[in-house]
Amino acid sequence: MSKLKVLMATVAVVLLIAAGAPAQFFLARDPGVRGGPAGAGKMLDGLTPSQATFFAAAQEEFEESDTLDEGLGPRFNLDGCAGCHSQPATGGTSPEVNPQVAVATAFGARNVVPSFITLNGPVREARFKYTAAGARDGRVHPLFVISGRNDGTADASGCTIQQENFDAQVAANNVIFRIPTPVFGAGLIEQIPDRTILANRDANTLVKAALGISGRPNHNGNDQTITRFGWKAQNKSLLIFAGEAYNVEQGITNELFQTERDETPSCQFATTPNDVMNTDGTSVDVLSDTLRFAVFMRFLAPPRPSPNTPGGFVSIARGRVLFGAIGCTLCHTPTLRTGPATIDALSSQPANLFSDLLLHNMGPGLADDVLQGDAGGDEFRTAPLWGLGQRIFFLHDGRTNDLRQAIQAHKSFGNLRFRSSEANVVVDRYNILGESQKQDVLNFLRSL
Numbered sequence: 001m002s003k004l005k006v007l008m009a010t011v012a013v014v015l016l017i018a019a020g021a022p023a024q025f026f027l028a029r030d031p032g033v034r035g036g037p038a039g040a041g042k043m044l045d046g047l048t049p050s051q052a053t054f055f056a057a058a059q060e061e062f063e064e065s066d067t068l069d070e071g072l073g074p075r076f077n078l079d080g081c082a083g084c085h086s087q088p089a090t091g092g093t094s095p096e097v098n099p100q101v102a103v104a105t106a107f108g109a110r111n112v113v114p115s116f117i118t119l120n121g122p123v124r125e126a127r128f129k130y131t132a133a134g135a136r137d138g139r140v141h142p143l144f145v146i147s148g149r150n151d152g153t154a155d156a157s158g159c160t161i162q163q164e165n166f167d168a169q170v171a172a173n174n175v176i177f178r179i180p181t182p183v184f185g186a187g188l189i190e191q192i193p194d195r196t197i198l199a200n201r202d203a204n205t206l207v208k209a210a211l212g213i214s215g216r217p218n219h220n221g222n223d224q225t226i227t228r229f230g231w232k233a234q235n236k237s238l239l240i241f242a243g244e245a246y247n248v249e250q251g252i253t254n255e256l257f258q259t260e261r262d263e264t265p266s267c268q269f270a271t272t273p274n275d276v277m278n279t280d281g282t283s284v285d286v287l288s289d290t291l292r293f294a295v296f297m298r299f300l301a302p303p304r305p306s307p308n309t310p311g312g313f314v315s316i317a318r319g320r321v322l323f324g325a326i327g328c329t330l331c332h333t334p335t336l337r338t339g340p341a342t343i344d345a346l347s348s349q350p351a352n353l354f355s356d357l358l359l360h361n362m363g364p365g366l367a368d369d370v371l372q373g374d375a376g377g378d379e380f381r382t383a384p385l386w387g388l389g390q391r392i393f394f395l396h397d398g399r400t401n402d403l404r405q406a407i408q409a410h411k412s413f414g415n416l417r418f419r420s421s422e423a424n425v426v427v428d429r430y431n432i433l434g435e436s437q438k439q440d441v442l443n444f445l446r447s448l
């Protein structure tokens with residue numbers, strides 16, 4: 001089919017759908033965070049009793065807050081994984097009340113809370129785009145220091161390092177934000193073979209090309225396999241992410257990341273690396289914290305959609321069809337299958353993640369000017385949408401809690417630095433839907 005024919009066909013589909021719409025007296029709106037019990041947070045179905053024991057021990061560690069004698073700091077963003085990954089259950093994303101405000105001054109610490117951290121805003125980590133010398137930076141700059149903190153396990157009053165001046169960096173437009181991505185079902189994402197990701201990229205190429213959608217995987221520089229975790233698909237595995245997060249978010253060194261990011265001697269209260277395996281142990285108790293985090297995330301069940309709320313299942317079913325008809329599924333692939341895995345519960349399973357795990361150019365409106373692996377300043381991994389119904393904040397920087405704005409943010413036109421968004425045409429097709437069709441799409445999204 002020619003490009004023109006594809007476009008004409010799709011316009012016809014959309015017009016047909018719009019023609020069937022009843023007269024409209026309302027504007028579609030985001031029904032908001034779905035109520036009811038959390039649709040996530042339990043372990044995978046089909047784990048063995050022994051694996052279930054590992055999961056329970058691992059969850060306990062993921063939920064723990066760490067102290068100075070466990071290696072917290074010297075610089076950190078929070079004191080535990082579950083503080084950032086908690087909505088709607090442990091393993092999720094940013095909670096309603098941001099725990100970073102309280103941790104800033106907990107146990108006598110004297111941190112100033114930066115302007116972009118608010119009590120009812122999203123948990124955020126900050127990256128700087130450029131160094132003072134004008135070179136590329138892109139690193140996470142932890143918000144807080146342990147100076148003055150005495151949490152009963154150690155006294156950091158002799159530690160005098162200072163916070164960086166975040167508000168000056170904000171004024172210089174040099175800071176970008178990232179909010180936590182949920183890890184429900186992450187073990188399934190880990191087990192999707194590279195070839196499955198590539199075959200999905202190579203499906204529907206004519207339609208994708210007609211709509212301006214391409215997409216490419218991010219790679220690990222050393223073994224050249226496809227990386228898939230994080231907003232830019234910058235990370236290979238849950239274990240590597242766990243080791244890195246322990247050091248970057250909490251300042252806790254471990255067997256994957258052995259040296260402290262800030263080595264000021266007066267600010268160290270545990271031997272380095274802070275977290276190691278227990279060589280006196282015999283069973284689950286051998287595992288390092290880092291391994292436990294990986295096990296917990298790997299064994300977490302995917303979010304369970306709710307077929308009947310909000311808007312009712314008929315509206316949700318219509319929304320699902322529209323989501324495909326207008327082209328959202330060309331990036332937000334409903335299902336990718338895992339390959340054969342050593343853990344039965346993860347082996348040859350459908351992962352209903354609503355992502356192709358590829359990077360897309362998303363336009364200057366979303367660009368953060370940070371490079372990670374192959375990902376350019378305007379490229380992001382298609383955000384997996386499973387669990388969306390119970391997420392509070394959207395997009396990599398948490399700029400909105402309204403699904404309508406999250407959709408409109410997909411559209412922006414290129415400038416001298418960044419290309420146009422690959423999603424522009426799909427957003428146009430969404431925008432010409434009738435309001436009741438848009439409501440169906442939003443209801444569908446909140447059912448996930």
Ligand code: HEC
Nearest residue numbers: 077078081084178179180181229230231241245246249293
């Ligand atoms: C201060 C908040 C914060 C803390 C504490 C934190 N994280 Fe995260 N987490 C984030 C943010 C922000 C991202 C997204 C990072 C990015 O892609 O730039 C993230 C992403 C992740 C991801 C990637 C998931 C995916 O599919 O993209 C994993 C895995 C993860 N974190 C594990 C952990 C573990 C394990 C811990 C505890 C050792 C932890 N995190 C502690 C904020 C936090």
Ligand code: HEC
Nearest residue numbers: 328331360366380381382383394395396406422423426430
């Ligand atoms: C070209 C690929 C592409 C298309 C087409 C696309 N998306 Fe996305 N979507 C993305 C990427 C990439 C992100 C993450 C962007 C960011 O955070 O900067 C995203 C994020 C989202 C989010 C926010 C998720 C979160 O956890 O923050 C929602 C909601 C969403 N998309 C819905 C849609 C809908 C509805 C459509 C169809 C109208 C659509 N998308 C079409 C690539 C796409």
